[in-house]
Amino acid sequence: MKILQTQTLRGPNYWSLRRPQLIVAQLDLEDLADRPSDTLPGFYEGLVQALPSLEEHYCSPGCRGGFLTRVREGTMMGHIVEHVALELQVLSDMEVGFGRTRETATPGVYQVVVEYKNEAAGRYATRAAVRLCQSIVETGTYPERELRTDLADLKELRAEASLGATTEALVAEAEARGIPWMELADCDLFQLGYGKYQKRVQAALTSFSNVLGVELACDKERTKSVLEEMGAPVPAGRVIFAFDELETTIDRLGGYPIVIKPLDGNHGRGITTDIRAWRDAEAAYDRAKEISNGVIVEHFYAGRDHRILVVNHQVVAVAERIPARVIGDGQQTIAALVDTENRNPRRGDGHDNVLTQIKLDAATDGMLSRQGFDLDTVLAAGQVAYLRETANLSTGGTAIDRTDDIHPDNVWLAERVSRIIDLDIAGIDVITTDITKPLREADGVIVEVNAAPGLRMHLAPCEGIARNVAAPILQMLFPPGTPNRIPVVSITGTNGKTTTTRLIAHIARQVYDAVGFTTTDGIYIGDRLIEKGDTTGPQSAQVILRDPTVEMAVLETARGGILRSGLAFNHCDVGVVLNVAADHLGLGNIDTIDQMARVKSVIAEAVHPDGYAILNADDERVAAMADRVAGKVAYFSMDAQNPIVQQHVKAGGIAAVYSDGQLVILQQEWVLRLEDAKQVPVTLGGRADFMIANALAASLAAYVQGIQIDQIRAALRSFEASAKQAPGRMNLFNLGDYHVLVDYAHNNAGYEAVGSFVKNWAGPTVGVIGGPGDRRDEDLIGLGQLAATFFDQVIVKEDDDGRGRPAGEAANFIVQGITASTPSALPYTVELDEVTAIESALDHAPKDALVVIFPEQVSRAIELIMARNPVADPAPDPTTDLSFDTSPLEPMPVGGQ
Numbered sequence: 001m002k003i004l005q006t007q008t009l010r011g012p013n014y015w016s017l018r019r020p021q022l023i024v025a026q027l028d029l030e031d032l033a034d035r036p037s038d039t040l041p042g043f044y045e046g047l048v049q050a051l052p053s054l055e056e057h058y059c060s061p062g063c064r065g066g067f068l069t070r071v072r073e074g075t076m077m078g079h080i081v082e083h084v085a086l087e088l089q090v091l092s093d094m095e096v097g098f099g100r101t102r103e104t105a106t107p108g109v110y111q112v113v114v115e116y117k118n119e120a121a122g123r124y125a126t127r128a129a130v131r132l133c134q135s136i137v138e139t140g141t142y143p144e145r146e147l148r149t150d151l152a153d154l155k156e157l158r159a160e161a162s163l164g165a166t167t168e169a170l171v172a173e174a175e176a177r178g179i180p181w182m183e184l185a186d187c188d189l190f191q192l193g194y195g196k197y198q199k200r201v202q203a204a205l206t207s208f209s210n211v212l213g214v215e216l217a218c219d220k221e222r223t224k225s226v227l228e229e230m231g232a233p234v235p236a237g238r239v240i241f242a243f244d245e246l247e248t249t250i251d252r253l254g255g256y257p258i259v260i261k262p263l264d265g266n267h268g269r270g271i272t273t274d275i276r277a278w279r280d281a282e283a284a285y286d287r288a289k290e291i292s293n294g295v296i297v298e299h300f301y302a303g304r305d306h307r308i309l310v311v312n313h314q315v316v317a318v319a320e321r322i323p324a325r326v327i328g329d330g331q332q333t334i335a336a337l338v339d340t341e342n343r344n345p346r347r348g349d350g351h352d353n354v355l356t357q358i359k360l361d362a363a364t365d366g367m368l369s370r371q372g373f374d375l376d377t378v379l380a381a382g383q384v385a386y387l388r389e390t391a392n393l394s395t396g397g398t399a400i401d402r403t404d405d406i407h408p409d410n411v412w413l414a415e416r417v418s419r420i421i422d423l424d425i426a427g428i429d430v431i432t433t434d435i436t437k438p439l440r441e442a443d444g445v446i447v448e449v450n451a452a453p454g455l456r457m458h459l460a461p462c463e464g465i466a467r468n469v470a471a472p473i474l475q476m477l478f479p480p481g482t483p484n485r486i487p488v489v490s491i492t493g494t495n496g497k498t499t500t501t502r503l504i505a506h507i508a509r510q511v512y513d514a515v516g517f518t519t520t521d522g523i524y525i526g527d528r529l530i531e532k533g534d535t536t537g538p539q540s541a542q543v544i545l546r547d548p549t550v551e552m553a554v555l556e557t558a559r560g561g562i563l564r565s566g567l568a569f570n571h572c573d574v575g576v577v578l579n580v581a582a583d584h585l586g587l588g589n590i591d592t593i594d595q596m597a598r599v600k601s602v603i604a605e606a607v608h609p610d611g612y613a614i615l616n617a618d619d620e621r622v623a624a625m626a627d628r629v630a631g632k633v634a635y636f637s638m639d640a641q642n643p644i645v646q647q648h649v650k651a652g653g654i655a656a657v658y659s660d661g662q663l664v665i666l667q668q669e670w671v672l673r674l675e676d677a678k679q680v681p682v683t684l685g686g687r688a689d690f691m692i693a694n695a696l697a698a699s700l701a702a703y704v705q706g707i708q709i710d711q712i713r714a715a716l717r718s719f720e721a722s723a724k725q726a727p728g729r730m731n732l733f734n735l736g737d738y739h740v741l742v743d744y745a746h747n748n749a750g751y752e753a754v755g756s757f758v759k760n761w762a763g764p765t766v767g768v769i770g771g772p773g774d775r776r777d778e779d780l781i782g783l784g785q786l787a788a789t790f791f792d793q794v795i796v797k798e799d800d801d802g803r804g805r806p807a808g809e810a811a812n813f814i815v816q817g818i819t820a821s822t823p824s825a826l827p828y829t830v831e832l833d834e835v836t837a838i839e840s841a842l843d844h845a846p847k848d849a850l851v852v853i854f855p856e857q858v859s860r861a862i863e864l865i866m867a868r869n870p871v872a873d874p875a876p877d878p879t880t881d882l883s884f885d886t887s888p889l890e891p892m893p894v895g896g897q
Helices: 043-050 052-056 066-073 077-090 119-139 144-161 165-176 211-218 220-229 243-252 278-289 334-342 362-370 408-421 470-477 497-508 538-546 559-564 593-605 620-628 643-650 689-704 709-718 748-758 777-790 809-821 834-843 858-866
Strands: 002-010 021-028 099-103 109-115 181-184 189-192 199-202 237-240 258-262 272-275 295-299 304-311 314-322 325-327 384-386 398-401 425-432 445-451 488-492 515-518 522-525 528-532 552-556 572-577 607-616 632-637 654-659 662-667 670-676 731-734 739-742 765-769 793-796 828-830 850-853 889-891
Touching: 002 119, 002 559, 021 077, 021 119, 043 052, 043 066, 043 119, 052 066, 052 077, 066 077, 077 099, 077 109, 077 119, 077 144, 109 119, 119 144, 165 181, 165 189, 165 470, 181 538, 199 470, 211 220, 211 408, 211 445, 220 237, 220 408, 220 445, 237 243, 243 278, 243 295, 258 278, 272 278, 278 295, 278 362, 304 408, 304 470, 314 408, 325 334, 408 425, 408 445, 488 497, 488 593, 488 689, 497 515, 497 552, 497 689, 497 709, 515 538, 522 538, 528 538, 538 552, 559 593, 572 593, 572 689, 593 607, 593 620, 607 620, 607 689, 632 643, 632 689, 643 654, 643 662, 654 689, 662 689, 670 709, 689 709, 689 748, 739 748, 739 858, 748 765, 748 777, 748 850, 765 777, 765 834, 777 793, 777 809, 793 809, 793 834, 809 828, 834 850, 834 858
Parallel strands: 488 552, 488 572, 515 552, 572 607, 607 632, 632 654, 739 850, 765 793, 765 850, 793 828
Antiparallel strands: 002 021, 021 109, 099 109, 181 189, 189 199, 237 295, 258 272, 258 295, 304 314, 304 425, 314 398, 325 384, 425 445, 515 522, 522 528, 654 662, 662 670, 670 889, 731 739
């Protein structure tokens, strides 16, 4: 077996909407292609021996042990690899359960789909699953040491990718509130929400965090001075920058006990507490000096360490923090007790678990020495040995929830302190003998105010009630009634996507100042192109969704991005599916039109329950998608009497239709007349039917988003099929003696659509035609056959990028189609170079002709035409019946009423 290709899906996709994170591996079974598992001697026994926990996999039998039953009775190796890859992740503390295995059109080659929590781990698990299964096939076993290595590697990958307890809690709370989120690359920065409504977090730093407050909190001495001036209880102490100041400072504080800590430290690094002798003070000074140039010397206050968490100037949680410690049993050494405690499954490395592993180092030795212990000491039963000076969780400390115990005066004080320092989220560290009493009565002090405090101790204390402290943070960022997402409109289909996308964006600009949209031409914010190229995939969509100026996103969504990576969003407010035709078949293991329809239906299925799927009622595959839509459905049709539309409107639904030359929206018994098609420039005077269909879809998408009829009408009148507004989409140029039409059609359906316009041209017609090299042979032949039905003469050219075909091969198949349709009747020439072909057509165009160019590079074709100084066509006759302008609502009987 070997993996031919691996893809990572990161959003709703062809395989699943609710399980967006999937690995798709193309697996060639090679010599196992015709050997199900029941024909492999010893395979079942070897698999069970290696992974007995596969007993928990239900699989299609739907019961415990169901998968292993399938293995015993006989199933293909791709299916087994799927389950093994899932189980390896589960055994590495990554709960996953979704998988699929499907054979491709190539016998013996399967697509193995496996859910992941961590992308790198998912890829590793898939490769390891292949190794494990191959080893059992060949030897009957998988060495235990190799399995241990696999699991250790997977756990390490999981730990490396961990977001940390604070970020994970915030992301989980955002998901629970339906707020979309995304990670901003390589900077531990996360975006919550879309576009102009987004907020950002970096752990417990937020978009609301005041940089001056954060800087003040990071300067412990300045913080203490400010609080002291404001009457808050703080430790007596001062900052020194040289060792020769230490002894004098201790004397001024009234002697021992003292605390020495770095001025700019964090996570308890370099802090020494309860110092009672000069020798210890010297060592503590050196330790603090390694962390910071300035050293704080303070009076030591006896008491317990507490963290008060304040969010939006309200106390939301309190925890008592206990330094890392072990409790003796009368038998084990301190070193052994630490080792036992570190095996606690709640402890992990860094911040990836509830508790942190306890590390033994010089600081531990010093702390134990001051208590009269060392690592070899055997503590009596119940005797406590502290291992760290401070109670930070990052050094192995534990926490007890005290939220319900704090005295109201201390609540008031903590909330006041958060305002004094000006932090939206503050972790206030307090030393007191009794948190149930006011600090001044219990000789308590505020020792630190922390920006970006960790949330672990409150989310999962060792004792007491776990507090969902992420909830008040999200409540602060997004108060009730505050939007968190901009409207998202996604458009897909075989043809018409770019025009419809641009037209929807044009209509939306009647309402919104900043509309972001993606097309095959580039990424746009308003009228500004910010990135040129084919930008119809999820990465381009994320550029729009991440932009803090964008008020509405209109996203052309091509099948390639859906298959390669999934969608960039979990839900869209409007999903438009224009049509499905035979294009790109044979690519990405999509071999039939029905499979292509399944790809396109991802957009319809991703519509939010409160949103709308806009479906083409004239395309049976698109209309059938309504059964899979979680939201509402609206149809568009070129036939006002389409039975699907009639039934839908009669049932109270919304539709847009072409009726008696008018673009019309139907809603229950009402007719909302938009515009005469002849007055909509993009339809080329009402002669381009497929452009009328695009205008219907765009108008309907805008209407269900609440855009007013008069605003839609104004936009339809001002949007043209021009090189500026819709480059490469039915762009018509007048070159005096003849006209030139440029359209990006590159498949049979696109040719048919343009052909319906060409057939109505009064003069001779010339086609400059070609097709992408990655299409099937029969698709290229079909292009030639179609061209022969509506052109009077043809120049066959090829794209610059042959997409794997040798020069001349694609053109030869197109010529086969031309000659098969009309032998010797249609004049044609072959000029492979696109520029030469275009120049030849323009140089020799007959008078009153229409030259139609299907270019690979739209901008280049337009430049060649513009160099010949086209003139403006006369404006269409504006005379039309606009009586409905003043009375847009008219009753219309629907469905025989």
